[in-house]
Amino acid sequence: MALKSTAYSLINKIILALFSFFVFLTLYFALVSPNLTLGDNVARQVIGEKTTWLSIAFILLVVGAIIGIVIDKRIRYCFNFIFYIKGKITAPILFMLVVGLQLLFVFATHPAIGFDPGAIHSALTNTTDDELVSYFSLSTNNLPLLLIQHHIAVYFSNHSWLLFDIVTLILVDISIILNTITISIIDRTKVIWALYLQSIFLLVFPMIIVPYSDTWVLPLVSSYLLCYVIAQRQQRMSSILIMGLGGILVALTYFIKPSAIVPVVAIILIELLGMLRALYLKQFKILIYSISAVTLMLLTMFVTVTYGQQQINKQDYIQIRKGDNMPPIHFISMGLSGDGGYNPKDNIEMAKRSAYEDKVTYSENILKQRLAKLGIFGYLKFLLHKHNKNTSDGTFAWLIEGHFIQSKLDKQDKSRFFKNLVYPKGKYVADFRYIAQWIWIFILGLMAFGFNYHHKLAQVLRLSIIGAFVYLLIFEGGRSRYLIQFLPVIFILATLSSSYTVNLFKRTFAWMRI
Known part of the structure; x- marks a missing residue:
């Protein structure tokens, strides 16, 4: 140990x-x-x-x-x-x-x-x-x-x-x-x-006068970080739903600027590290919560990206x-x-x-x-x-x-x-x-x-x-x-x-x- x-x-x-x-x-x-x-x-x-x-x-x-x-x-x-x-x-x-x-x-x-x-x-x-x-x-x-x-x-x-x-x-x-x-x-x-x-x-x-993805993605990055912090603060089953919302926000971030999901990779890696530690310490409640939260986040992210990409493929504006x-x-x-x-x-x-x-x-x-x-x-x-x-x-x-x-x-x-x-x-x-x-x-x-x-x-x-x-x-x-x-x-x-x-x-x- x-x-x-x-x-x-x-x-x-x-x-x-x-x-x-x-x-x-x-x-x-x-x-x-x-x-x-x-x-x-x-x-x-x-x-x-x-x-x-x-x-x-x-x-x-x-x-x-x-x-x-x-x-x-x-x-x-x-x-x-x-x-x-x-x-x-x-x-x-x-x-x-x-x-x-x-x-x-x-x-x-x-x-x-x-x-x-x-x-x-x-x-x-x-x-x-x-x-x-x-x-x-x-x-x-x-x-x-x-x-x-x-x-x-x-x-x-x-x-x-x-x-x-x-x-x-x-x-x-x-x-x-x-x-x-x-x-x-x-x-x-x-x-x-x-x-x-x-x-x-x-x-x-002054980048507020440059309407581009660099600035437009900022509230989305801030939002999914906030969801993660709330979910970590109150480790309840209801908080898992917040991670689901975080997954949707991550998907929207991906559409605006794909590279802005780098912090999500960090979240997943740190959570995996925490899961291993919880497993070693036999903290099964924390382990189940972490697995459920990360899984729901990835699921909602995948569903939103799939649906969003279908809608983009159908666009006829240009x-x-x-x-x-x-x-x-x-x-x-x-x-x-x-x-x-x-x-x-x-x-x-x-x-x-x-x-x-x-x-x-x-x-x-x-x-x-x-x-x-x-x-x-x-x-x-x-x-x-x-x-x-x-x-x-x-x-x-x-x-x-x-x-x-x-x-x-x-x-x-x-x-x-x-x-x-x-x-x-x-x-x-x-x-x-x-x-x-x-x-x-x-x-x-x-x-x-x-x-x-x-x-x-x-x-x-x-x-x-x-x-x-x-x-x-x-x-x-x-x-x-x-x-x-x-x-x-x-x-x-x-x-x-x-x-x-x-x-x-x-x-x-x-x-x-x-």
Whole structure:
């Protein structure tokens, strides 16, 4: 029995070790990122030419606040009174203020977006264009999102970018609320910190004007994580039904963005580990509950995916050429080119081949060629470089995608401040880059140094992040936009780990307190 307990403990230690390796590596890459360049910037693939007074003001504000809290008891008391003692009032007010700023931002900008969101938006008014038919025949993963946006456009008799940006804003904020509820179930004392952390992040998250699967999947990921936490909190037969609902939500997540179900794999693996432990300890009640809950989740997920796929196959909104879709091996081979991201040449080769089998054969051959060219050490070096590109950018690849924002910056526009923050060649784009990077570093730090936080959900979240990093190393990546779908996992873990990180730093720097 002792040996079996040791094995259980060892597996958990391996998960923590792998998580720490990946997150500390990410934190290092984030700290040395060219995004933190002050003044003129000439680095490749970094937005903004030079920082302005905004970055200096940000530095002075943060550094001044830290110094004041450390050396002055009165400032420390005021900070504690406003943000902790009265946190139940301050945190919701701050969140509502941020929502208000989001609305102002959306109404001031709502630009036309290129790349994949642009293709979806174009198909809302034109379903006969050959290029669009080819796009959705190749990228069938975006077809469910197109159908959803089509129904929204019909319902509101409106297909403007503004409408879909507002929907995106609502979905992102619903995800934030659901994350906060999840945290409240685990630890009520962390609710105000959850709102603070996520509110601060939203201030540097302009992706609410990009109506695409990255953001639209967020409330679904938050929802199935919430279902899992509720089911774990109250291990009753009625809670098993909640896992059934979770299975439906996982299926819907799969249709919007298949890779966003990575945390589900983590849930299943942790539950299997728990089942083995319950079996060894002869805790048959826990074992039966876990088996029933996971089985029902998988069953409802399978039924929903099967039914949903049948409905998608029947759709007649846009013509889809059967068999033209790209095989998974294509995204693996493409993930070995350049920085590990999108490769237009590979996509052209896919478009040239009508037979699915030919696409698979070509992708397999090009994958073998790229692996042979890299060699073992070259491949490891490539993975290190790709992980940097996948995870270090706190702007989540803002403006990095091809043809990102189609609208031009009008210097006479009254709303030019918001546009100067996020539009190409905007005056304050480099400031946005700089500030967003420090906030991303802060979030990574909360997770990385919170390794002393031990909870079953923490292991699920850590394994989810490991899975996300590994997935992006294998498949198409090359920019941090693909991390957006995992933000609920990151926010929940960062918040729950926060007190452990703070305590670690308090003990380390206790000598500085006056």
